[in-house]
Amino acid sequence: MTTVLSARGLRKWYGKGDGLVRAVRDVDLEVAPGETVAIMGPSGCGKSTLLHLLGGLDRPDAGEIKLAGRRIDELGERALARLRRDAVGFVFQSFHLMDELTAVENVELPALLAGRSPRTARRRAIELLDRTGLGDRAGFLPSALSGGQRQRVAVARALANDPLVVLADEPTGNLDSTATLDVLRLFDDLHEAGQTLVIVTHDSRIAATADRLISMRDGEFTDETRLTGGTTGSLGKLAGLES
Amino acid sequence: MATVQQEVVLAMLAKEPSHGYELRARLKQALGPVGEDLNAGQVYVTLTRLEKAGLVVSTPNPGQPERPDRKVYELTAPGQHRVAEWLAEVSWPRPDLTEFHLKLIAAAAAKLADPLAIVDAQRRELLRRLRDAQRAALALPAETTSDAALLLEGIVLRLQADLRWLEACERTWTIRRDQ
Numbered sequence: 001m002t003t004v005l006s007a008r009g010l011r012k013w014y015g016k017g018d019g020l021v022r023a024v025r026d027v028d029l030e031v032a033p034g035e036t037v038a039i040m041g042p043s044g045c046g047k048s049t050l051l052h053l054l055g056g057l058d059r060p061d062a063g064e065i066k067l068a069g070r071r072i073d074e075l076g077e078r079a080l081a082r083l084r085r086d087a088v089g090f091v092f093q094s095f096h097l098m099d100e101l102t103a104v105e106n107v108e109l110p111a112l113l114a115g116r117s118p119r120t121a122r123r124r125a126i127e128l129l130d131r132t133g134l135g136d137r138a139g140f141l142p143s144a145l146s147g148g149q150r151q152r153v154a155v156a157r158a159l160a161n162d163p164l165v166v167l168a169d170e171p172t173g174n175l176d177s178t179a180t181l182d183v184l185r186l187f188d189d190l191h192e193a194g195q196t197l198v199i200v201t202h203d204s205r206i207a208a209t210a211d212r213l214i215s216m217r218d219g220e221f222t223d224e225t226r227l228t229g230g231t232t233g234s235l236g237k238l239a240g241l242e243s
Numbered sequence: 244m245a246t247v248q249q250e251v252v253l254a255m256l257a258k259e260p261s262h263g264y265e266l267r268a269r270l271k272q273a274l275g276p277v278g279e280d281l282n283a284g285q286v287y288v289t290l291t292r293l294e295k296a297g298l299v300v301s302t303p304n305p306g307q308p309e310r311p312d313r314k315v316y317e318l319t320a321p322g323q324h325r326v327a328e329w330l331a332e333v334s335w336p337r338p339d340l341t342e343f344h345l346k347l348i349a350a351a352a353a354k355l356a357d358p359l360a361i362v363d364a365q366r367r368e369l370l371r372r373l374r375d376a377q378r379a380a381l382a383l384p385a386e387t388t389s390d391a392a393l394l395l396e397g398i399v400l401r402l403q404a405d406l407r408w409l410e411a412c413e414r415t416w417t418i419r420r421d422q
Contacts, residue, residue: 042410042413042414177396184377184381188381202410204370204373204403205373205377205403207370208370208371209374213367213370215366217413218417222359222363223367225370227370227371227374234279234280235276235277235279235375235376235395235398236245236274236277236280237245238277238372238375238376238402239277239394239398240336241245241247241278241281
């Protein structure tokens with residue numbers, strides 16, 4: 001299998017003695033290009049820590065991580081910061097938008113930081129806002145947007161530098177059911193467009209959009225299943241139609 | 244082939260006297276992708292049965308052959324009464340959680356299988372169903388809230404509730420295993 005993102009023997013422990021938390025225990029993971037992988041588990045199972053390690057937001061105690069064939073666990077701080085900016089898109093539960101910047105300014109920021117010209121960055125940002133259905137909200141501050149709209153701005157921002165992989169941490173955690181559906185639709189579009197996605201969540205709705213689902217308990221992967229390929233049969237049966 | 248309850252066909256006639264094919268079209272509209280494998284002939288079979296039971300009467304369409312799909316059906320007084328009764332009935336499908344619950348207990352007691360593995364297998368199946376229902380919901384036009392979208396939302400919410408219960412099962416059986 002070709003992989004865009006892989007981890008081998010990944011480990012992260014916190015604390016010591018009785019307070020020792022084995023947040024991630026020797027995890028192996030391979031993500032193929034264009035694949036959507038959901039990692040599900042109860043809170044405290046280590047899934048957010050794992051995502052932070054994969055995206056270079058945190059460093060592992062042991063193990064290796066490769067992004068597009070390149071070891072990222074051995075990079076220095078500056079190189080790692082550059083990699084996070086250019087090759088990884090992050091989406092967080094609480095959006096993490098800059099409150100004093102408009103939607104389009106938030107989205108163009110990563111491209112400006114990467115050294116794109118203001119004109120190029122702006123054009124790309126507007127394109128991305130259109131793609132996420134927010135073209136008419138470009139000049140709005142986050143405070144004037146709904147939760148679902150803010151998360152879509154955050155997704156647009158994550159895409160600003162055409163990342164190799166988008167990592168999402170509970171992207172629907174703060175959203176109501178309608179806004180969740182909008183985000184599901186957006187992730188589905190990204191998937192169709194070939195974007196590689198890794199989502200950690202305990203929301204079964206977003207997990208169900210994945211190609212592959214991994215269950216995590218106590219820092220380890222305990223189950224893995226492929227959701228694509230073949231359906232369960234009749235929707236009518238699910239709705240309780242008699243047969 | 245999926246079918247709907249006799250009372251559903253009866254109640255759909257309450258609006259106005261209709262052809263069988265009109266009832267079918269209304270059913271299809273209300274169910275959307277959920278009704279895709281609905282038995283095409285069932286509405287006519289049901290109408291014939293309802294007529295025998297005296298709940299509907301039919302009048303043939305002038306100049307049309309004597310076929311159930313060409314006749315216009317309407318409710319009789321007993322038919323109207325039955326519809327009113329049905330609307331007032333409080334019926335709700337009962338989820339069968341007991342069997343699964345007892346399966347976990349039996350598996351653990353006899354040490355025949357790991358309850359957590361059973362939970363995982365069940366979760367895989369429910370997530371596949373959730374995926375199917377959600378894909379059907381996403382395939383509907385986004386802006387309109389159709390009857391079919393409302394039904395699919397119900398399916399999704401029930402699956403989510405079942406998945407949350409599986410989480411509770413997982414928590415409890417993890418604690419028991421570790422004790």
